[in-house]
Structure formats: structure tokens, C-alpha cells
Amino acid sequence: MLEIPNDSLEEIVEGETKLLVPKASITQKVPPKEPAFFNPKAKLNRDFSIIAYAAFLESFKGPKIFLEGLSGIGARGLRVANELQIDNLIINDLNPTALKMAEYSANLNGIKKVEFFEKEVCRFFSNFSKKGKRGSIVDIDPFGSPAAFFDCGIRATMHGGILSTAATDLQVLNGLFQGACKRKYGGIPIRAEYGNEMAIRLVLGCLRVVAARLGVEVIPMFVESDMHYYRTYVKVLNRPDQQENIGYILHCKNCGQRQMALEPRQECELCNSKIEVAGPLWIGKIFDKKFIENMLNQVPKLQVNKVCEKTLNKCLLESEMPGTFYTLDEIAKKMKSSPPKLEDIVENLQKNNFVASVTSFNPTGFRTNANIKEIVEVFQSIQ
Template identity: 35%
Template sequence: MLVPKGCLGKGPPDGKLAFFNWRGKVVRDFTVLAYDAYSEAFPEPFSFADPLAGVGARSIRVALECKKSGHLFVNDVNPLAMEAARLASQRNGVHGKMSFHAEEAGLFLAELSGRRERVDIVDIDPFGTPAPYVEPALRALKDGGLLSVTATDTAILCGIHPQVAFRKYLGVPLRSEYCVEVGLRLLLAMVVRKGLAFDMAPRPLFAHADQHYMRVYCSFELSASKANLAVGHLGYVLHCFKCGHREASPSAKERCGRCGGTMQAAGPLWTSDLHDSYFLKRMSASAREGPFLRFLTILDRASSEVGLPPYFFKLPKLTAALKSPGHSPSKVVEELSKIGYRAAVSSVDPQGIKTDASIEEIIAILKASNP
């Protein structure tokens, strides 16, 4: 990948230099897997828009590695970045399937929609919040298209400056041991709610995160009736910091049913599944065929999460309170399954346990299996 000198800084670009996010390789790897899985539904090559392309690393990888990639619209407001992307596309032999644009991202997406050149996939990957770009991205999406959205202001989504989170994501975060999952659900809910305004019904396909980013993949179908049903998947996660009880609810409430303590509410957020089982199977199949075997663990964990509550229990936090360290998350999951509960290791935290068991039942297992 050709990158201009001076663009490998660790912060956002200053507007003069093109910028290559060297930390974004994992996101781009998952992108290739996800788009290959999604394209199986298309008999023809898919069209793609990258409105915040930087030097075009993602677009070039999509063009090279996705089996059914068609025409790619590559855009960045920085003309130097587009020159680098154009040259890199020539070096990689994919220049003929790309068009390059140097416009503000929202304007670029609006022009795609206005010219009726809507695309199958739009990828939003900004510095900071994606909120300003989601609405124009939805307008540029074909019926049944896929919208991928990344947020890099992870501290905001994890509960730092909740007023800022409310402004940008239309919901309140929660500073808890499972704040990453709450953040993903806030991000997805913001995307979903903007789609609902256009009668676009969501189908969440996959979500993943680390300390630098949170990312969701969601397809949208134009259907007012299905959009109405999706409203029922928006709600709250309630947490009692006095006793550790947590629950999902369609509305906020003040008192904990376990200890009578005050419940803190996160939301409105997406309370249903973050992942689609069939989509994950297709991603896993692609991972086995290519150089992405290391992602199978995350994909398997994501698949195991389907149908479980929208939060998890952090095992070290529970064992520290019991003064009983050394428990294996997979062993606790196994013990919960033996007594009839559903349980899985979290895909966003290897020490997190997602389960439909209560905190009392988890503690009882930890006490009974004290190493």
C-alpha cells in the first residue's frame, strides 16, 4: 500500500497530509469477511461507497479481496489523500473499478443519492463520532443495502461525558464493566433510529470492538411495517451498583427488584441481538478459506451470544468480591449450561460471561467450584 511521507501519525490528519490508519488493519480484515459474506446474497457484483476513505486502504482491499466487488466510489475531502488512493489503485491493478472524489463526506453521499447512484454498501469510518454521516449514508443506500459504521470516540460511548454521548448517540451510556457492549448498543440504536425515520427496517448482522473503536454492520429494508416492529427492540439496560443486579427493560425504572437500591439506566439502546447467526456462519466459512483463521474465536463467541441478554458479567469483578480468583470463564459457562441456563463467553471481553442466569446463580456456582 503506497502511503505519502508523513501520514503515519498517531492522531487525526491536520488537513494538509493524507492519513493512513495503521491501527485499522483488524477492522479492514473484518470488513473483507463481512462484505464477502454479505455479497453471497447478490447475483451481481456489489457497489460500494467509502466517503471517508483517507488514502483508500479499505477500498483497495475490498476491490482486491472481496470476490464480488463491483464499482467502488472512493471519497475524501483531502485531495492529497485521493491522489495517493488513485496511485495505489493503479499499483494494485484495481483502478478501472474505482472512481475518486474529493468532497465533504455528507455532500458526496447526498450527490450519490441525488444522481440515483445508490449503492449496495456504504462504509462510515470517521475520526470520532459517525453521527453526522449516518443520515446521508442511509439516503445513499439501496433497499436491502448494508451500512457499516465505526465510532472511535469509545470513551464517550463508555460513559465519559454522558451529555456528549446523549447529543451524539441519542442515549445515555453506563460506566460499568460491560460498557463496551453498552456502547455498541448505543451506536447501533443511533443508526437504527435514524433509519426508522425513513421507514427503513434494520437487520443487525455483526458488531465488534476493541479499545480504539466500536463497529456495527446493519442491513436496511424499506418497510414501514417492519420498521414499526423494530421499535420494540429499543429499550434500556438497568444496573444496580449496590448489588450488581442488571436487567433489560422497555422503560427505565428507579428501584432494584433485588436489593431496593437505585437503578441506573443506559439507553435508549438496542436490546435485541447484535449478530445474525446465518451471517456469522458465512463469515466463518470465509475465514476458514482465507488468512483470517485467528478471527474464528470471536465469530464463534458472537454466534453463541445470539438470544442472550444485552449485558454480561465480568468474572474477575465477581471473584474479587468473593475473594476467590482463578475461575475459568469457559468452565463457568459449562457449569451454568449443566443446570439449564444459556451462557457464553462475551465476544468483546474474554473475561465476560453472558447468561440468562441471575447474579445469585452465578455466585452460587463460583462458590461451589471454588478452586
């Protein structure tokens, strides 16, 4: 049996699940990688995972198998097995101590249908890439960029299944190292207020390109970000994608106008200044409205942070809105005035026959199909 636990470990409860974790991961600002990695601050994103997987599992008819490629001490997978209804949990990590701790925690929670693998993540996924052996939920949660694991992750996801990924290489995705972003994700970011959405679109764009190469379609269901990570949840379908969802964000730093388009352009359509171009990246939808509604329906049944429901309500409002958003500060700065209330600007844009909503990406952000001149006019009308 397991020698674990020892003095450097302790039991905690996250959601409804008991977890054996390194004490240092609770007390230190940056959780250590030794003896095993656990980030208590990632509880919120694990809560969102629980909600997203619950929404998916409710209507999924096939075998309910969760493949976790980089499990650490098993926090996400064990929560899924304990808090949701799945048939099998299969977890993998290169760190044997993390796996021992996961095994110990599985026992604590009485989780029986669980298997453990200690392989390099792509070797692990390759074990499950044959039809009939694939996972219905597959998660990729590495340190840094997940891009190297997209190919094997997609191959290990069954038709109709969900592939979730996390990226924590923020500097690369936010435009500090453009060359690195081009190499890893195939697209270039620019610095902008909506940099977090751009990062998510770069991740999705890369996923789409890898999937297309494999003759597979990926459809974004839900995306989520905070200061430290970008998470995406896509449905995987074994059929070629017919829609063209790869394009560019065109941003004029002179007047503030921005647009998503299939082709890059040189000049701003409003002020003729030179445009900055981000991409190629995903320009399709990033939320599936029905899926978000299903997630919201799951919330009352689950032990998750209250913030999740608030965020999901915003996701619902923005699910069918145009890509990229503006912030109150950005417009107010341009007009050299103080920013109005967010509700007022959204309401007044709508009164002027534009579509408009808040966004989950930024507390003072709003989406609209009005162009920058029209937004400024609406701002002026409520000053």
C-alpha cells in the same frame, strides 16, 4: 498523471493489496492526518470488513457497489475491490492528497472500475441517494462520531444493502461525557464492565432512530470493537421497522444485577436499591447467527489475521444469548475470592439449566440468563 510517490511515502501490502501510505503513519505512534491519514493498526478492523462484506456479497443478487464516504488513502475500499468481487468502487474524501494516493494504489493493483470524489461526505452520499444509484455496501469511517452521517449514509444504502460505521469517540460513548453522548447519540451510557457493548448499543440505537424517521429498518448483522473503536454492520431494508428494539439497560451497582428492558425502572428487583439506567439504546440482537456462520465460511478463502476466526467463533456462541455480560473479576471481587476458569463457569451455568456463553467483547466475559444471585451460587459450587 500522478506526481506521487515522493520520499515521504512508501508502498506496503495489506491483506493482498498494495497501498501507498505516508511513511510517518508507519513510524509514528499516532498516525498524522497530513499529508493523508492511514492507520496501520486498523488492519484488523479492515480484515473484519473484508470478511463481513465477503459474506454479504456471496448471497447478494443486486449490483455490487461499494461507497466509501471517508476513504482516507483508500485502504478499505481498495482492499474490497482487489480481494473481493465487486462491480464498482466509489471512494470519497475531502483530502485531495489522500485521493491521489488512492488513485496511485488503484493503478498498482490494476483496479479499473473505480471513481473518486472530493466532496463533503454528506454531499457525496446525497449524489447516491436516489433509487437505482445507491450503494450495496456503504461505509462511514470518520474521526470521532459517525452519528452526523447516519442520515445521508442510510439514504445512500440500497434495499438489502449493508451499512458499516465506525465510532472512535470512546470517551463520549463510554460515559465520561454523558451530556455529549445524549446530544450525539440520543442516549446516556453508564460506567460498567460491559461498557463496550453499551457503546455499540448506543450507536445502534441512534442508527435505528434515524432509520425509523426515514421509514427504513436496520438489522444488526455483526459488531466489533477493540480499545480504539466500535464498528457496526447493519442490513438496511426499505420498510418500516415493526419491532420495538429501543429500550434501556438497568444496572444495580449495589448487587450487580443488570437487565435490558423496554421501560426504565427505579428499584432493583433483587435488592431494592436504586438502579442506574443507560439508554435509550438498542436492546435487540447485535449478531445475526446465519451471517456470522457465513463470515466464518469466508475466512479460509481470505488473507486475514488469525484472530478474526477466533473472535467470530465467540460471536457465533453469543449470537443468540442475552444482552450485557459479566466478567470473572467482577464476580470474584464481589465474592472476595479468586476467579474460576471461564470454561468452568460457562459449563456449570449450562449444567444448572441456564444459557451461557463466552463473549467476543471481553476475554474474561460471559453471557447468561442467570441472575446475579444464581451466578454467585454457581461460582460457589465450583470453588
